[in-house]
Amino acid sequence: xxxxxxxxxxxxxxxxxxxxxxxxxxxxxxxxxxxxxxxxxxxxxxxxxxxxxxxxxxxxxxxxxxxxxxxxxxxxxxxxxxxxxxxxxxxxxxxxxxxxxxxxxxxxxxxxxxxxxxxxxxxxxxxxxxxxxxxxxxxxxxxxxxxxxxxxxxxxxxxxxxxxxxxxxxxxxxxxxxxxxx
Amino acid sequence: xxxxxxxxxxxxxxxxxxxxxxxxxxxxxxxxxxxxxxxxxxxxxxxxxxxxxxxxxxxxxxxxxxxxxxxxxxxxxxxxxxxxxxxxxxxxxxxxxxxxxxxxxxxxxxxxxxxxxxxxxxxxxxxxxxxxxxxxxxxxxxxxxxxxxxxxxxxxxxxxxxxxxxxxxxxxxxxxxxxxxxxxxxxxxxxxxxxxxxxxxxxxxxxxxxxxxxxxxxxxxxxxxxxxxxxxxxxxxxxxxxxxxxxxxxxxxxxxxxxxxxxxxxxxxxxxxxxxxxxxxxxxxxxxxxxxxxxxxxxxxxxxxxxxxxxxxxxxxxxxxxxxxxxxxxxxxxxxxxxxxxxxxxxxxxxxxxxxxxxxxxxxxxxxxxxxxxxxxxxxxxxxxxxxxxxxxxxxxxxxxxxxxxxxxxxxxxxxxxxxxxxxxxxxxxxxxxxxxxxxxxxxxxxxxxxxxxxxxxxxxxxxxxxxxxxxxxxxxxxxxxxxxxxxxxxxxxxxxxxxxxxxxxxxxxxxxxxxxxxxxxxxxxxxxxxxxxxxxxxxxxxxxxxxxxxxxxxxxx
Numbered sequence: 001x002x003x004x005x006x007x008x009x010x011x012x013x014x015x016x017x018x019x020x021x022x023x024x025x026x027x028x029x030x031x032x033x034x035x036x037x038x039x040x041x042x043x044x045x046x047x048x049x050x051x052x053x054x055x056x057x058x059x060x061x062x063x064x065x066x067x068x069x070x071x072x073x074x075x076x077x078x079x080x081x082x083x084x085x086x087x088x089x090x091x092x093x094x095x096x097x098x099x100x101x102x103x104x105x106x107x108x109x110x111x112x113x114x115x116x117x118x119x120x121x122x123x124x125x126x127x128x129x130x131x132x133x134x135x136x137x138x139x140x141x142x143x144x145x146x147x148x149x150x151x152x153x154x155x156x157x158x159x160x161x162x163x164x165x166x167x168x169x170x171x172x173x174x175x176x177x178x179x180x181x182x
Numbered sequence: 183x184x185x186x187x188x189x190x191x192x193x194x195x196x197x198x199x200x201x202x203x204x205x206x207x208x209x210x211x212x213x214x215x216x217x218x219x220x221x222x223x224x225x226x227x228x229x230x231x232x233x234x235x236x237x238x239x240x241x242x243x244x245x246x247x248x249x250x251x252x253x254x255x256x257x258x259x260x261x262x263x264x265x266x267x268x269x270x271x272x273x274x275x276x277x278x279x280x281x282x283x284x285x286x287x288x289x290x291x292x293x294x295x296x297x298x299x300x301x302x303x304x305x306x307x308x309x310x311x312x313x314x315x316x317x318x319x320x321x322x323x324x325x326x327x328x329x330x331x332x333x334x335x336x337x338x339x340x341x342x343x344x345x346x347x348x349x350x351x352x353x354x355x356x357x358x359x360x361x362x363x364x365x366x367x368x369x370x371x372x373x374x375x376x377x378x379x380x381x382x383x384x385x386x387x388x389x390x391x392x393x394x395x396x397x398x399x400x401x402x403x404x405x406x407x408x409x410x411x412x413x414x415x416x417x418x419x420x421x422x423x424x425x426x427x428x429x430x431x432x433x434x435x436x437x438x439x440x441x442x443x444x445x446x447x448x449x450x451x452x453x454x455x456x457x458x459x460x461x462x463x464x465x466x467x468x469x470x471x472x473x474x475x476x477x478x479x480x481x482x483x484x485x486x487x488x489x490x491x492x493x494x495x496x497x498x499x500x501x502x503x504x505x506x507x508x509x510x511x512x513x514x515x516x517x518x519x520x521x522x523x524x525x526x527x528x529x530x531x532x533x534x535x536x537x538x539x540x541x542x543x544x545x546x547x548x549x550x551x552x553x554x555x556x557x558x559x560x561x562x563x564x565x566x567x568x569x570x571x572x573x574x575x576x577x578x579x580x581x582x583x584x585x586x587x588x589x590x591x592x593x594x595x596x597x598x599x600x601x602x603x604x605x606x607x608x609x610x611x612x613x614x615x616x617x618x619x620x621x622x623x624x625x626x627x628x629x630x631x632x633x634x635x636x637x638x639x640x641x642x643x644x645x646x647x648x649x650x651x652x653x654x655x656x657x658x659x660x661x662x663x664x665x666x667x668x669x670x671x672x673x674x675x676x677x678x679x680x681x682x683x684x685x686x687x688x689x690x691x692x693x694x695x696x697x698x699x700x701x702x703x704x705x706x707x708x709x710x711x712x713x714x715x716x717x718x719x720x721x722x723x724x725x726x727x728x729x730x731x732x733x734x735x736x737x738x739x740x
Contacts, residue, residue, distance in 0.1 A: 037298075040301060088484070
């Protein structure tokens with residue numbers, strides 16, 4: 001109906017708008033100019049528009065003038081389309097990609113420090129093995145385990161290890177890259 | 183060349199002729215460079231007013247307004263003007279001084295993180311870290327401020343860097359910013375769909391805003407509206423972009439709009455929003471806003487589309503480019519305009535049943551009468567700047583603007599005290615036009631020191647002060663919605679405004695009798711230099727009709 005000269009009119013009752021909320025987690029991969037204050041501009045935008053960032057990771061890219069910000073947010077709470085349009089208004093934001101879950105590899109790293117008396121160590125090491133994680137530090141009372149994987153995997157590991165006495169946990173937030181040659 | 187001199191050359195290369203500002207320690211090099219720069223500098227009396235003057239300049243002329251301030255308090259005084267400019271999309275460039283580079287971050291004397299504190303309010307901002315970047319930043323600042331959806335850009339220049347010696351080369355090349363590419367043309371397929379929806383609408387309304395003014399698209403809007411019997415309403419920011427004397431003008435819409443305009447929105451089956459952003463002053467209760475309508479939303483800023491009200495047919499583009507295409511596509515459909523007759527019968531019915539009106543008086547000056555007198559005295563052709571409050575809404579209702587850029591007010595931020603400084607800017611931009619500041623007494627006292635600027639620089643703005651002894655709009659709300667418990671709204675022992683004007687070296691006049699008002703206004707307009715007319719109006723008049731906050735359009739009162 002977008003062609004010229006077609007006689008049929010657009011019926012108003014046929015017009016609809018898509019829902020603003022997608023109901024799922026979104027991973028936004030944002031290329032920004034590597035300039036002072038860029039992160040403050042993005043964080044400030046999220047704060048004043050009431051968008052809640054779940055995780056945020058910032059790092060260099062292969063181009064020293066460009067950094068990549070990977071952030072996750074909940075599409076059940078925030079209209080992602082509005083979020084990306086607001087981000088695009090920032091002059092330092094070069095490109096935003098709303099990563100397709102099926103087409104994306106997303107990973108984060110977490111460090112878990114757990115209480116590990118001698119008699120529990122074998123069990124903890126077994127968990128670590130199952131999750132293909134690494135034990136990176138051992139002291140008399142604790143072990144520290146490095147887990148890499150999807151956010152779901154990190155959360156699953158946390159659920160398993162928590163009953164053993166979780167002393168401290170650190171997560172990086174997800175980073176993501178598209179699958180295949182794209 | 184000294185970087186501060188390169189700054190002046192860069193500004194001139196952008197076509198700057200006038201600058202509003204105040205010097206201080208951190209921008210001493212800038213003001214030293216100004217001495218030889220062949221630029222007209224208007225020395226305002228408060229940096230906020232320099233900012234508003236730059237806004238008034240931009241709104242009246244369409245050119246970028248420029249204001250200077252020093253670091254620290256000078257810069258923070260600009261913040262209100264910057265916030266005002268972003269809300270109303272005013273193309274402005276603000277150049278602030280900053281403490282020396284080695285002092286940044288040490289809480290140095292007159293240091294303020296102006297870049298950080300204005301992040302929520304700027305379209306973009308730069309802090310100079312290398313003096314060689316100054317010409318490039320100025321060039322980019324003007325590009326960003328004036329293209330796409332216009333807005334304020336801040337350039338913060340540390341004192342030591344503006345004294346550095348640099349190689350200056352004029353920048354006139356087209357700006358190419360990887361992260362800034364406004365789309366202006368409008369997707370032609372979307373435009374065709376919009377034309378076809380419009381052809382099928384039986385109760386359409388054009389809801390237009392400040393974007394039409396910014397795009398200089400008044401002619402194009404009229405062409406589109408005249409391609410059929412389309413009714414047009416506008417926000418307070420859009421007034422004048424469609425002539426108030428046009429037979430299909432419904433009046434302003436929104437909180438203090440006409441019933442005809444608001445009922446039209448309430449009953450419309452298709453609303454064409456052009457350069458308007460569905461502000462809460464327009465929509466009232468969002469869930470009950472225009473419940474029968476589908477929306478075509480044309481805007482230069484994609485983020486405005488579906489922000490508050492979901493658009494069925496979004497069109498991102500500049501009104502000046504999109505509207506002629508929509509007109510052409512619509513005309514090509516050769517629609518029978520007879521289908522709109524029933525709609526017009528309804529609209530005319532509302533217009534006849536609910537005209538704007540007030541109770542006339544022989545004994546006291548009614549505020550609405552004052553606006554009508556102002557219209558007659560200025561022959562409806564002045565540039566009117568306004569403060570914020572009842573007088574602003576009465577002017578919007580009763581002045582009847584027929585041309586764009588004749589109505590300059592603070593619509594989004596609602597900044598009291600905006601009227602006088604923006605009048606200064608408008609008069610500097612358009613010296614041959616009659617510029618009248620319609621002031622409120624609550625507002626004018628906030629920025630009245632700018633009378634000194636008017637006298638000092640010989641800027642003959644005429645101030646018509648609607649003096650009711652109250653912060654009238656707040657009083658009205660306290661009366662209507664807070665059981666008439668007046669709290670801090672009486673202006674009490676106000677200054678003698680006539681003497682105050684005279685103390686500044688301006689002319690003061692007073693009008694108390696409705697019979698003399700128009701004549702006094704004419705005298706003020708004809709007098710040399712700046713004039714303040716203290717117009718004593720009825721104290722407790724309310725501005726009606728109105729949609730109470732959070733109510734729906736159909737529930738207008740008064």
